[in-house]
Amino acid sequence: MTVSVEEQFRIIMKGVEQVVSEETLKQKLSDAQKAGRPLRIKLGLDPSAPDIHLGHAVVLRKIRQMQDLGHRAIIIIGDFTGQIGDPSGKSKGRNALSKEQVQENALTYQTQIFKVLDRDKTEVLFNSAWLGKMNFEEVIRLAATTTVARILERDDFQNRYKNEVPIGLHEFFYPLMQAYDSVAIDADMELGGTDQTFNILMGRTLQKTLGKEPQAALFMPILEGLDGVEKMSKSLGNYIGVDEDAPSMFKKVMEVPDSLILKYFELATDVHPDRVEVIRRDLEQGKNPRDVKLELARIITSLYHTAENTRKAEDYYAAAFQEKGIPQEIPELIIEEEKDRLADIIPLLTKAKYTASNSEFRRLAAQGGVQLNGEKTEDFDYVLANGDVLKIGKKRFVRIVK
């Protein structure tokens, strides 16, 4: 490592929302440099939702910066929790996954994370390797390191307890399991969004309790999704996946709300802060946000695709959307994954009064009166994609949300 501790600290802290603590981080960097060893940087991933999106990429790109400084990423696939799921069966988001599903999702993860991370400086580990071996006695000893009051402090538990929404006792273990991962892999640092502070700081505490050096904790800002309000997440359908093809990625970036343009520049690109300042001023002075977004879409797409594919995506976007007179603000139609052919949604369109009847829609399509992303269509077997725009008749537009 040739970069000084001070310079590393400066680079790492860029864009970070919170660090616990600056002293720990500096000490870790200094100790690692003296010992000539890389820091072990932990990132935990939930195998139940294997799509990595730009929200995750905020953290992944910060880790990549640190890899470029010589450090090592330790990716923990939470397969132990994934295999257990939520045994109460109450939460849809936490169904138990089979070993095969977890393995498959883990592979999917890896093809995606290595679009950002440096494969040679990354270890991928499964936490069932250590959690799966613990017996009841060891679990009790782990539980004894914390108190009921401490775990109830976590915002979501606190709110549920106050509002008398049941909390399964097993749920109290999820933060402890994540914390124990830090112990098992000797993490020097853990990264996460600012919504992960409780679990990550618990890792720090547990390391201390068990006589280990506590990890530094780095919290990145949360990136809102295309709705401009909620955290980007697959389940909300407001995400841009790092694995999406270039045209889809380009088109989605163009859907980012104007209010988030600068935040996306800051968190989803490597654009220099000085340049972001210039863009901020341009927007304040009345520059068309659409033009700024074209630059954003170009930059983000090129992070995950070749220059040629990025250019093609832009051309496609221009041809399909920009020049076909599709308005910016159009209503959305939420459809189910299982019923996503054009034929499947005709009843929905009729119900929502886009068309007078199902047969009316088919007649209109036969006459060239139905357009898909600016092109006439009669292909009722077409599988609709998220973001597809239908034009029905002369003026009625609807955007598909899956």
Next chain:
Amino acid sequence: MTVSVEEQFRIIMKGVEQVVSEETLKQKLSDAQKAGRPLRIKLGLDPSAPDIHLGHAVVLRKIRQMQDLGHRAIIIIGDFTGQIGDPSGKSKGRNALSKEQVQENALTYQTQIFKVLDRDKTEVLFNSAWLGKMNFEEVIRLAATTTVARILERDDFQNRYKNEVPIGLHEFFYPLMQAYDSVAIDADMELGGTDQTFNILMGRTLQKTLGKEPQAALFMPILEGLDGVEKMSKSLGNYIGVDEDAPSMFKKVMEVPDSLILKYFELATDVHPDRVEVIRRDLEQGKNPRDVKLELARIITSLYHTAENTRKAEDYYAAAFQEKGIPQEIPELIIEEEKDRLADIIPLLTKAKYTASNSEFRRLAAQGGVQLNGEKTEDFDYVLANGDVLKIGKKRFVRIVK
């Protein structure tokens, strides 16, 4: 089994404070009779305090009644919890025991419980046999059967949580472990004191949750100890152990406060309710409680000792205490187990002004002015027993509490 279900129910319910539920109990009795099998009656014992006293015997004697009706006792030695102890190390009462200690205590238990139970209709099991084999995943599934709010309902947890006294997360598992014991052994019924309702009813709930027939729960009244206030317990030193020799047992029964005489007749003897009624009236009409207690001491001692030894104990008591003019109400001196020789407590006696100075006490003893249980003593190496009475000088009495 020749006793009808109705008659069994009547016998079992005698002296019971609470049953959950009468219907379950009747159903269990009826099913068992139809199937020609005995009910499996569970009793859990904590191996950290192997002294069985008359408080435990209330429950044991109820189980013995049921054994006499043909049913089977399943004694669970909680060695799993005992070996774990309280990993937080905060509670003195819950230090981890070695495997050898647990085994030793379990043997001690057995010699004691078979003074009440019928050995041929008793199984003794160790819960490490099933709890020790559970892995983390199984623990999580067990935890998922209940909620944080449910466990926090338990009085002691509720109070500690409200008063911000830390509750280790592992402590939440103790009720669950006990509940799981009922599942593991297919308990038809569980007995305990009325302070055990939470844990025992949790066993019932867990059986239901896991698709088993829920056990009936029988709660016996709590027997107060010799102090007349607190539940009888070894740690409070207010107990009469079933393993104590006859003279000691006799003497202790004589120390039972007058206000508890009838309760001891009801809970610690097999005396018929009609006879207890007569005693109640005698006392109301001014009969000397000391004479009634002599009857009580005779009856209780003879439950655990031969007729001859009981008689000897009474003679010894009469010789040593009754005729030596030791008053009924005398102050107590609490001493530590580690410093229990007569020599050890001289400074305490001086401090409490029983004697003017340590040397004054020794002088007094040399002159025959110190009596132990009515006999002069100069033996400073004598190890004081709980209940020993010292007379210092002419009028000062003190009873030793260990």
